[in-house]
Amino acid sequence: MTAPRPTKAASNRETAVLFPAASAGPAGFEAARRAAGADISGQAIAVASYPRSGNKMTRTFLRAYALHVQPEFDVENHDDPARQAFLNAYFEAAVNPRGEVVSSVTSARELTDVSLFGRRLVIAKTHAARWPGKCVLDPVFRLYVVRHPLDVLASSLNFLMRRERGGGALDALIASGEIAGHVDDFITRRGVAHYQRPFGSWLDHVTGWTDADGEAAFWLRYEDIVRDPVAKYGRVFAAMDAPFDREAAQVALGPANAVTEIELGRGRDYLGAVLTEDQKQRARDAFAPALERFDYEI
Known part of the structure; x- marks a missing residue:
């Protein structure tokens, strides 16, 4: 059975290229920064x-921790306009596979760095398979978040097909029997x-970022x-030999929790009851x- 091609539900807001790919180093960055x-x-x-x-959850935590901010809304209420306004209040960079630094902000001047690990740093998201060789940003620390592959599949189907299927995209796919093709x-x-x-x-993605033979x-x-x-x-x-305030971290978890869209357990355990024994073995x-x-199991 061939899986139907998912349609992306939401428009990609990361469209403004702020810094093009360039040779790494101070000179390349300064030229791009001035431009x-x-x-x-x-x-x-x-x-x-x-x-x-979990990339956005982690970035939101780091930013909230660095800026000492906390939400003034019910983090569980996804319909609260104040929730989205809060989450859009702090901008960051996103590095695409070509090494271009893009962001959802409309002006480069709105892009900021924060005080983290005792230095000024841009929080830079990337889904690239490896950090691009040509990028004006210099990653002083690489943090990789890995998630169980079946959790990733479940979350992806919910995200990519929610416009077509509504909020219960995964449930609809399972009920229709189409989930088998996607699996x-x-x-x-x-x-x-x-x-x-x-x-x-x-x-390849998780191996490329965590392979001990490379820059893990x-x-x-x-x-x-x-x-x-x-x-x-x-x-x-x-790991950065930096002080960590557990109380401040607890406060920063509020904004981080506000961006989660699919609960743990609706992936591996949820799909685990749907997969056939043949699919599990494959x-x-x-x-x-x-x-x-x-240390994952299927």
Whole structure:
């Protein structure tokens, strides 16, 4: 059974290219910075992940922690206009696979860096398979968030098909029987078809960022962050030999929790009851290297 091609639900707001790809180094950054008119340091913490793996949650936590901000709304109420206004109040960079720095902001002057780990840093999101060789931002720390592949599939289907299927996209696919085609396609490609061209497979992505033979990123499992976020985010600060305020971190979790869109358990456990034994075995075979490395089971 062939999986239907998902349609992207929401428009991509990250359209304003602020800094084009350029040779790394102070000269390249300064030229781009002057051209864009932004006053940022040029150094960054790169928060990397395959799509739908907790990247935004992690970036929101880091920004809220650095700026000492807390939400003035009910984080559980997704219909509260104040919620979206709050989440859009702090802008960051996004680095695409070509090394271009893009953002949802309309003016480069709105892009800021924050005081984090005792230095000025841009919080830079990327879904690129590796940090691009040509980028004006210099990642002084690479943080990779990995999520169980079946959780990624579940979250991706909900996100990509919510316009067509509504809020219960995953439930609708399961009820119709179409989920089998999406699962088969995911196993064959070792990732989500919609993300294949720009970001590659899930397996290659997590391997590329965490392979000890390369410039390995410090990695956290999404599932562990959800279970004990203060402890897990504290490990990042420890790795940077930077002080970590647990009380401030607890406050910063409010904004981070506000951006979660799919609960843990609606992925691996939820789809686990749907997959056939044959699909489970093929998934184990397809993702074997990463399952062992990150202590995941199917």
